[in-house]
Amino acid sequence: MNISEERGYTTEGPFRELIAEDLETGHKEIVLTHDGPFKLHTVAEAVRLEPPPWLIDGTVPAGGFIGVFGPSGQGKSFVALDMALSLAIGQPWQGHAVNAGGLVIYIAAEGGTGIGKRIKAWFLHHQREPYTLNFALLTRALTVHGESPDYQAVVHVLDEVVERQEQPVSLIVLDTLARCLAGNENEAEDMSAFIQAVDALRYHFDCAVMVIHHTSKADAKMERGSGAFRGATDTMLNVRMTDKQTRELTITNDKQRDDEDALEQKLRLLQVKMEDISSCVPVALSFDAQEHAKMCIFEKGAPWIFAELVSSKAFGSRKTLAKWLKENQLAGKIAKESGKMGRWFTCPNSENRT
Numbered sequence: 001m002n003i004s005e006e007r008g009y010t011t012e013g014p015f016r017e018l019i020a021e022d023l024e025t026g027h028k029e030i031v032l033t034h035d036g037p038f039k040l041h042t043v044a045e046a047v048r049l050e051p052p053p054w055l056i057d058g059t060v061p062a063g064g065f066i067g068v069f070g071p072s073g074q075g076k077s078f079v080a081l082d083m084a085l086s087l088a089i090g091q092p093w094q095g096h097a098v099n100a101g102g103l104v105i106y107i108a109a110e111g112g113t114g115i116g117k118r119i120k121a122w123f124l125h126h127q128r129e130p131y132t133l134n135f136a137l138l139t140r141a142l143t144v145h146g147e148s149p150d151y152q153a154v155v156h157v158l159d160e161v162v163e164r165q166e167q168p169v170s171l172i173v174l175d176t177l178a179r180c181l182a183g184n185e186n187e188a189e190d191m192s193a194f195i196q197a198v199d200a201l202r203y204h205f206d207c208a209v210m211v212i213h214h215t216s217k218a219d220a221k222m223e224r225g226s227g228a229f230r231g232a233t234d235t236m237l238n239v240r241m242t243d244k245q246t247r248e249l250t251i252t253n254d255k256q257r258d259d260e261d262a263l264e265q266k267l268r269l270l271q272v273k274m275e276d277i278s279s280c281v282p283v284a285l286s287f288d289a290q291e292h293a294k295m296c297i298f299e300k301g302a303p304w305i306f307a308e309l310v311s312s313k314a315f316g317s318r319k320t321l322a323k324w325l326k327e328n329q330l331a332g333k334i335a336k337e338s339g340k341m342g343r344w345f346t347c348p349n350s351e352n353r354t
Contacts, residue, residue, distance in 0.1 A: 059083075060083065064202075064234035065233045066208060066234065067210075067230065068080050070215055071240055075249045078281070102167055103134055103136065103162065106138070107180070109141040121280065142179075171210060176211075185226060191228045220240050238253075250264060252264050268283060
């Protein structure tokens with residue numbers, strides 16, 4: 001077997017004409033190669049290629065190279081972790097639907113075990129049990145370079161996890177570029193080696209890779225280092241704190257390859273207190289703590305009957321509860337089983353989380 005056969009080309013040679021027939025229509029078409037990782041598409045095939053799906057609708061493309069950058073200490077890692085955990089448990093991210101079903105690997109190369117309280121705060125805020133096999137955390141620096149023994153060891157470990165869990169990796173987060181780069185981020189050669197290693201992860205696991213990066217001191221809207229990084233990415237998200245008093249964050253999508261840039265999004269960091277420590281989670285500017293508590297009641301397990309809901313302190317009275325149920329039913333956030341004693345439950349595809 002020659003190398004072209006190994007890589008998915010037809011045994012007749014990559015440019016010998018083949019005939020493909022649509023069994024339903026009987027239409028016949030010339031193709032160049034069989035399907036495979038190095039398939040050559042004709043123009044007729046190319047115009048029918050489907051655009052890549054989204055991991056997070058309109059924001060994070062499946063299989064893409066995503067850069068999340070911003071000034072130090074202004075929320076970029078909180079936003080990345082929010083995205084990663086939302087994807088891992090299949091919860092809409094800040095009003096954006098997610099395409100869940102794969103493993104999410106978060107490499108906390110900067111901050112290490114300190115990220116644990118952020119994760120704890122996130123699950124506490126969303127009133128979820130902190131158990132999911134779809135999220136895994138590495139709490140040490142990793143040199144992302146093809147010749148790095150650590151890099152090769154992590155790839156091997158992830159291969160074992162994929163086999164054991166019997167599901168693919170959907171997203172790998174590298175936090176931060178500075179702690180994962182071998183060499184100088186200002187040197188195009190060193191940055192190119194990093195990009196090659198990132199691409200190797202994407203192709204090997206057929207997943208997206210998100211890289212957290214810092215901005216330059218002179219410009220909070222531009223990442224520091226070699227321009228090769230921006231050139232290689234599919235998506236660039238700038239996260240910066242635009243109001244330190246209210247902890248308001250602005251997320252600007254200033255690059256989205258082959259698609260329109262997403263609209264600017266504003267969030268704020270909400271403080272979550274836990275025993276003797278505290279952390280923050282990103283929420284919508286319109287976040288309402290009381291409304292959030294009410295909606296969380298429906299997501300703790302089984303559906304609820306009216307009598308059980310009346311006894312909840314979140315509603316207070318039958319009249320308040322009835323009005324709230326009607327409003328949220330009309331909004332498509334909750335639904336009721338048929339029958340007089342039907343139970344209320346959240347709609348699985350509703351974006352009711354804040």
